[in-house]
Amino acid sequence: MxxxxxxxxxxxxxxxxxxxxxxxxxxxxxxxxxxxxxxxxxxxxxxxxxxxxxxxxxxxxxxxxxxxxxxxxxxxxxxxxxxxxxxxxxxxxxxxxxxxxxxxxxxxxxxxxxxxxxxxxxxxxxxxxxxxxxxxxxxxxxxxxxxxxxxxxxxxxxxxxxxxxxxxxxxxxxxxxxxxxVPPVTCSLANASHTLDDVLANELAASGSNAKESSFDVTMNCPMDNIDVQLSLADANDPGSSNGQLAPAPGTTAGGVQVQLLRGGQPVQFGQAWSHGWSSKGQQAIPFSARYLRTADPLVPGDVKGEAVLTADYR
CATH class of the missing domain: 2.60.40 (Immunoglobulin-like)
Structure with missing residues (x-):
């Protein structure tokens, strides 16, 4: 005790x-x-x-x-x-x-x-x-x-x-x-090609008219969630292009018409970044559309091609 x-x-x-x-x-x-x-x-x-x-x-x-x-x-x-x-x-x-x-x-x-x-x-x-x-x-x-x-x-x-x-x-x-x-992680962007339906001359009769708009996706693949992605587009053949109009790419034989690239129904603004937001893990689609756009030059039958570069940046 x-x-x-x-x-x-x-x-x-x-x-x-x-x-x-x-x-x-x-x-x-x-x-x-x-x-x-x-x-x-x-x-x-x-x-x-x-x-x-x-x-x-x-x-x-x-x-x-x-x-x-x-x-x-x-x-x-x-x-x-x-x-x-x-x-x-x-x-x-x-x-x-x-x-x-x-x-x-x-x-x-x-x-x-x-x-x-x-x-x-x-x-x-x-x-x-x-x-x-x-x-x-x-x-x-x-x-x-x-x-x-x-x-x-x-x-x-x-x-x-x-x-x-x-x-x-x-x-x-x-x-x-x-x-x-923490080093940033990156996503990969897949190359994409898209073919517009053929168009008749009378569907592009006036300068500024457009036809045959159709949609397509670019696939982005991210290794994890929560990657803060910003995207921007540039014309691969003319850094001065505007209004989503792609300069004629090699192989173009038509005249008086260009391919116009759109996002959300509006012509893309080359060089202006937009926020994709935080990624999800795996593949995700980035939607665009394209159409023919008549220019002021004389209309010449043939093929028209355009090329754009999509760039992803990370914050």
Missing amino acids: AAAMALQSQQANASCVRLNPGDQDLTASFTMPNVDRPDTRYRVVNVGRISGGFECTAGQTAFNIDAPLAGLTYVRDVQLDSYLYKVYSTGPRSPLIGFSFSVRRAGTTFGGPPIELGVRNRHPGEPLTKTEAMDVDVYMVIFFRGGAMESIPMTDLGTITSSVESDPSQSMQHHVRLEIT
Whole structure:
């Protein structure tokens, strides 16, 4: 009975004080592959720890952790081993970021439970049989988001504060700054050809008249969702072309007529990019149409050909 009472007294009086001064500078910058592995851990980031930041007496001393990182948005919960992480992002396509808090004997391997942003978290502390120096630190766990991701520029995410529950004056700050470079992924565009039905001269009697409009698709193949694609068109044979009118390509024998290229029922504007939006994974059709357009030149029977170049850019 006496021994049990002595142990209870020892635990009740357990405490921690700052030993080595300084705050944790949790600043990380690295490159991450842009792959489609939703909720898969990429890496753990634990830098800037203050070795032996606290000294704790025998027993078990709890810590409170406040993490008001306002620049991050909660996305979802992710299970990793025995822990359920709440993960956050800086934007709609950024990698996902989870946070953990570690209290361990100085010089030992870090590790600890996840913490949630915007609320007070509690860590029960490490049971000790004697007074020891302790490492107290925050670390980040980086996850693939699923679909294409975008880079995070160097961003000051804010400061997390940990403090001894029984004596909040014994505290440490953990300054969080993060930069992740994510190389863009690209889609492929398939070559496409389209043949208009034959047209009679009387169907193109007047300059500016058009005939035989028909639709076709260009196939784009993307390796994953969420690729932000912008598209633009150019005349392959005349960079000065306008109003969707394609300059006569090699093999043209007709005169007074050109092929006009349209998107959404309107002549395309060469050189002006438009947003395709975020891709879906796999093949998707990019719709166009084409028609004959009479010009002011004399009408000469024959074949008319036009060529355009479709370019995809990525943000």
